[in-house]
Amino acid sequence: MNTLLKYWPILGVIFASGGAFAWQEVQRQTLEQVVVEQHIRAAVIQENSKALVRLQTQQESAAKSQEDIKKKLDLLIELQLKRNSQ
Numbered sequence: 001m002n003t004l005l006k007y008w009p010i011l012g013v014i015f016a017s018g019g020a021f022a023w024q025e026v027q028r029q030t031l032e033q034v035v036v037e038q039h040i041r042a043a044v045i046q047e048n049s050k051a052l053v054r055l056q057t058q059q060e061s062a063a064k065s066q067e068d069i070k071k072k073l074d075l076l077i078e079l080q081l082k083r084n085s086q
Contacts, residue, residue, distance in 0.1 A: 004011075
């Protein structure tokens, strides 16, 4: 018991250092997990952005195609009306 009382301050420092090291390791692992999750989220956001750009391009193409079809139909109707009026 005397030995334990004699070396108690040293043992206290060792236990405190071990606890601090363990807490630091927990924080490091948590930070590492956050970094990995952020990287995954960034990759998902990038893929979503690419998909959005593709969708917008497809919508613009479809709108242009519809406008072309509308112009052709208007021309066809106009030609039919001219033909019928003669």
